[in-house]
Amino acid sequence: MTALVETARLPFARRLRSHPATRYWLMTAPAVLLMLVFYVYPIGRVLWMSITIPEPGLDNYTLLATSASIQKMLWTTARISILTTLVTLVLAYIVSYALVHATPHVQRWMFLGVVIPLWISVLVRAFSWFILLRREGLINTALLTAGIIDTPLSLMWNEVGVMIGMVHFMLPFGILPIYANMRDIDRRCIAAARGLGARPFEAFWRIFFPLSLPGVVGASILVFIFSLGFFVTPALLGGGKTLMVAEYIKVQILEVVRWGVGTMLATMLLVVIGVLLAVVSRVVNLRKLFGAG
Amino acid sequence: MSVSEGHRNLNITGVEKRFGSFKAVDNVSLTVERGEFLTLLGPSGSGKTTLLMMIAGFVQPDKGSIALGAEQITHLPPERRDFGMVFQGYALFPHLSVFDNVAFPLKVRKKPRAEIEERVRSALDLVQLTAQMDRLPRQLSGGQQQRVALARAMVFTPHLLLLDEPLSALDKKLRAELQEELKRLHRKVGLTFIYVTHDQDEALSMSDRIAIMRDGQLIQHGSPAELYENPSTAFVADFLGKSNFLRGRVETHAGDDIVFTSGRGRFRQRISGAKRPPVGSEIAIALRPEKISIVPPGTEMANTLTGTVTEWNYFGSEFRLVVSTQSFGSVAVAIPTWKSGVPPEIGQSLTLGWDAQAGMQVAES
Numbered sequence: 001m002t003a004l005v006e007t008a009r010l011p012f013a014r015r016l017r018s019h020p021a022t023r024y025w026l027m028t029a030p031a032v033l034l035m036l037v038f039y040v041y042p043i044g045r046v047l048w049m050s051i052t053i054p055e056p057g058l059d060n061y062t063l064l065a066t067s068a069s070i071q072k073m074l075w076t077t078a079r080i081s082i083l084t085t086l087v088t089l090v091l092a093y094i095v096s097y098a099l100v101h102a103t104p105h106v107q108r109w110m111f112l113g114v115v116i117p118l119w120i121s122v123l124v125r126a127f128s129w130f131i132l133l134r135r136e137g138l139i140n141t142a143l144l145t146a147g148i149i150d151t152p153l154s155l156m157w158n159e160v161g162v163m164i165g166m167v168h169f170m171l172p173f174g175i176l177p178i179y180a181n182m183r184d185i186d187r188r189c190i191a192a193a194r195g196l197g198a199r200p201f202e203a204f205w206r207i208f209f210p211l212s213l214p215g216v217v218g219a220s221i222l223v224f225i226f227s228l229g230f231f232v233t234p235a236l237l238g239g240g241k242t243l244m245v246a247e248y249i250k251v252q253i254l255e256v257v258r259w260g261v262g263t264m265l266a267t268m269l270l271v272v273i274g275v276l277l278a279v280v281s282r283v284v285n286l287r288k289l290f291g292a293g
Numbered sequence: 294m295s296v297s298e299g300h301r302n303l304n305i306t307g308v309e310k311r312f313g314s315f316k317a318v319d320n321v322s323l324t325v326e327r328g329e330f331l332t333l334l335g336p337s338g339s340g341k342t343t344l345l346m347m348i349a350g351f352v353q354p355d356k357g358s359i360a361l362g363a364e365q366i367t368h369l370p371p372e373r374r375d376f377g378m379v380f381q382g383y384a385l386f387p388h389l390s391v392f393d394n395v396a397f398p399l400k401v402r403k404k405p406r407a408e409i410e411e412r413v414r415s416a417l418d419l420v421q422l423t424a425q426m427d428r429l430p431r432q433l434s435g436g437q438q439q440r441v442a443l444a445r446a447m448v449f450t451p452h453l454l455l456l457d458e459p460l461s462a463l464d465k466k467l468r469a470e471l472q473e474e475l476k477r478l479h480r481k482v483g484l485t486f487i488y489v490t491h492d493q494d495e496a497l498s499m500s501d502r503i504a505i506m507r508d509g510q511l512i513q514h515g516s517p518a519e520l521y522e523n524p525s526t527a528f529v530a531d532f533l534g535k536s537n538f539l540r541g542r543v544e545t546h547a548g549d550d551i552v553f554t555s556g557r558g559r560f561r562q563r564i565s566g567a568k569r570p571p572v573g574s575e576i577a578i579a580l581r582p583e584k585i586s587i588v589p590p591g592t593e594m595a596n597t598l599t600g601t602v603t604e605w606n607y608f609g610s611e612f613r614l615v616v617s618t619q620s621f622g623s624v625a626v627a628i629p630t631w632k633s634g635v636p637p638e639i640g641q642s643l644t645l646g647w648d649a650q651a652g653m654q655v656a657e658s
Contacts, residue, residue, distance in 0.1 A: 188384035194371045195349055195378040196398040197449065203372075206397070210388050 043270070046263045053260035060264035070248075070265075077245040080159060080234070081227035084166045088223050089216060091167065092174030096215075099175070100182045114172050122169060126236040129165050130156065133237075157239030165233040170226060174219045181215025217284050225273050245269060301362030302327055303348070303453060303485070308357030310343055310509075317343040319509035320357070325453070330479050330486045334496040335506035336532070341489050342457060344506070348487065349455050350374050361452060372401075377446030377454040377484075382462060383438050385430040391417070391441050392426045398449040416448040419478070436467050443478070453485035460495065472499055493533050497521065505529050526656045530579035537585075537624050539578040539652065543570050550595075550649050551576075556620035561595045561649040568654060578652035582613065582627040588646035595649040600624065601642045612637060616645060 050060055063070055099110050117125065132138045133155035140152040155161055185208060193203035231246035238244070243251075245265055252262035303325040310318040318340040325331050333341040346352040348359060350371035358367045366374055377398075386394050395416055399409045417423045420440035430438055439459060446454055459475075460468045476499055479486050490496055496503050497517045504514035505528075513525045517533075524530035527538055541555035549565045553576055562578050570576050588594060600618035607630075614626045614637055626645060637643070 186382075186384060186387075188380050188382065189386055191351055191371075192378065192380055192384035193386070193397070193401075195351070195376065195380075196401065196445065197372050197375070198397075198401040199372055202401055206401070207386055211386075 046266050049259055050263035050267045053263070060260045063261060063264070064268070070261075073243050073245060073248050076159075076243060077228060080162055080166070080242070080244060081224055081230075084163050084170060084227045085220055085224045087163065087167050088170045088174040089178075089220055092171055092178050092219055093212075093216065095171070095175050096178040096182050099179050100185075114175050117168070118172050122232045123236075125168065126165055126233050129161070129168070129237060133161055133164065156237050157241055159238070159242050161237040161239075162234045162242050162244075165237040166227060166230060169230075169233060170223045173222050173226060177218040177222060178212065178215040181218070182212050185211045214284055217280065221276065221280050225276065228273065229269060301364075301452065303487075304358075304360045305344075305348070306358050306360070308344070308347055308354040308359065310340075310347060310352060310354050316509045318347065318354070321506075321509075321511045322357075323504055323511060323514065325485060325487060327485055328483050330476075330488065330499060330501045332488045332490060332496040332500040332503045333506060334490060334493060334503050334532075337491055338508075339506040340509040341491075341506045343509075345455055345457055345487065345489050349376055349378055375449070375451050377449070377451035379439075379442045379446050379454070379456045379459045381458045383430075383442040383459075385438055385441055385445075387430055390427050390429060391422060391433070394430065394441055395445045395448050397445065402449065412448055413444075416444040419447070419481075420444045420474075435463050436471060439463065439471060440474075443475075447482065447484065451484070453487060456486065456488045458490055459488075461490075461492075468495075475499065497533065503533075505532065507532075523653060524579060524655055527577055527579060530653065530655050535582055535625060536579040537582065537621065538655075539580055539621050541576060541578075541620075543572050543574050543576055545572060553578075558598060558620035560598075560620075562652050562654065563649045564654050570654070577655050577657055579655045580647065580652045582625040583611075584651040585624070585626045585645050585647045586632075587626070587628060588644050590644045592644065592646055594646040596647050596651075598624070598645045599642060600645065602637050602639055605637045605639065616643070618645075 135152045143149045189207050190203050193207045229246050234244040235247045249262045249265050252258045305323045308321050335341045347354050395413045396409050503520055505512045513529050520533050530536040541553035544552045544554050549563055550561045551564050598618050600616040602614055603617045604615035606613045612628045616624045618624050
């Protein structure tokens with residue numbers, strides 16, 4: 001029995017030795033297979049469904065031009081994503097700036113503060129915001145008792161709530177690329193600028209800020225792309241009234257069972273992100289940005 | 294920009310800086326004359342860079358004051374001092390072209406565009422980089438970057454120019470070239486240069502005056518020749534050039550000389566006047582290797598000493614020997630090659646000789 005297996009294996013093994021490249025291909029085969037079955041195939045199916053259901057043709061795509069509800073939803077998605085990205089960038093920039101200038105001891109604690117939210121489920125975080133943002137929530141109660149406002153602010157079930165939750169989620173993804181970039185800026189350049197006659201703000205604005213821009217661009221792509229396809233937070237804090245594309249797709253597929261429209265929107269999302277990355281990669285080195293050295 | 298009304302002296306009075314319990318600069322007073330090339334020389338950790346940073350305004354002294362002419366600048370922020378500075382590693386702005394790097398000090402001073410253009414061009418002309426105007430710093434060689442840093446530091450006609458080890462990143466040959474260029478530039482623009490280095494050869498060849506620092510203190514300052522010929526302490530004698538230290542006890546005074554003994558030997562040293570040590574006291578004499586010669590045995594000379602060669606090295610222009618002696622242990626000797634006669638050999642015994650005026654009395658420490 002063993003002898004049989006050995007002889008059967010021999011030519012195969014010899015072939016492997018004679019072609020080192022095949023060996024490498026075989027080693028990566030499980031991963032390639034996994035990607036094909038669980039990634040490429042489903043995405044291919046989605047693309048296929050978007051042009052075949054309910055009947056072959058581009059009918060689903062013409063909806064982009066004709067359906068007012070889809071246009072309104074896409075506009076909402078774009079607006080919220082852009083605003084979230086802008087707010088996140090400003091906050092992330094401030095935090096990163098403080099981080100690079102902090103003493104190592106303080107820096108450790110600050111990092112903990114940045115990273116811990118990443119370990120907490122996005123659901124838990126969305127529900128935590130309920131407690132703070134509700135009409136009878138902590139913030140409204142505090143403001144009312146302090147006499148700053150007369151009627152409770154509506155901080156959730158609307159775009160404000162969605163953006164608060166999203167910005168909170170996105171902050172670490174904004175901070176990390178910006179911080180990584182700022183850390184590599186030569187501090188002597190700032191000292192040199194001061195020595196050459198620039199006031200502190202001028203040294204920041206003319207030297208530090210331009211040098212930190214690659215990090216800002218990287219962070220903005222990351223945050224914007226995440227924002228576009230964000231699901232849990234808009235669904236919970238938007239209360240069904242602020243509809244973004246991910247939730248819209250879910251409703252199309254699971255509730256009204258219009259697979260064609262759902263898959264068309266998913267395809268659009270994929271294309272938009274692809275185009276965005278292609279455009280940005282002409283300006284900045286994406287591989288370096290996302291840590292591939 | 295405050296128009297610099299000629300260049301003024303820089304007066305440093307009793308400045309002190311502590312970092313925690315570490316005294317980086319300890320009660321240093323120094324006047325830098327206008328137009329002079331002053332070098333702060335010392336080993337790393339001697340406080341020379343901290344002193345420069347206090348002059349530049351990046352570090353605040355805990356005590357003492359710094360004044361430019363009659364104007365107190367001790368607590369003035371760096372951007373209001375109008376001092377040009379060349380940093381170690383140059384600190385060129387990587388995102389700006391050579392032109393924009395040099396234009397930076399003029400832009401922050403809100404100069405009109407035409408004036409900026411003209412002054413940047415003439416500054417780049419001075420360092421011969423007009424052709425590389427549109428390049429980015431990373432497209433330049435180390436020597437070119439250094440010259441951009443210089444042009445940038447001088448373009449706004451600062452009161453003085455501070456240079457923090459500007460040549461330390463360059464290879465030996467380029468260094469020598471740029472030393473020449475810096476000296477030429479200094480003569481040409483007549484600006485006060487304060488130059489920090491740990492390289493004694495650089496200090497000796499470039500400076501009008503050297504201030505030697507150690508452990509935060511200013512040990513001695515003076516012209517290179519003064520320091521080389523009359524070091525006040527054993528540290529200075531050894532740091533500026535190499536020295537042998539002959540330690541012994543004063544036996545008698547003989548005319549202008551003193552006679553001191555060490556081991557079985559008796560030696561003469563010219564010390565007259567107030568500095569003459571009393572009979573019986575311990576003294577240290579610094580003796581440069583090049584002031585010792587090899588003499589035939591039995592030569593009549595103020596000082597002779599026999600020993601055996603334990604080490605020798607050929608340096609093209611000179612031989613450097615280490616000779617083991619009974620009185621002073623190992624003695625370093627430098628002999629011009631053309632004078633040496635026979636090539637020395639390890640184990641060979643020979644007689645060394647030097648004049649009574651050859652040594653210099655130094656304080657210990």
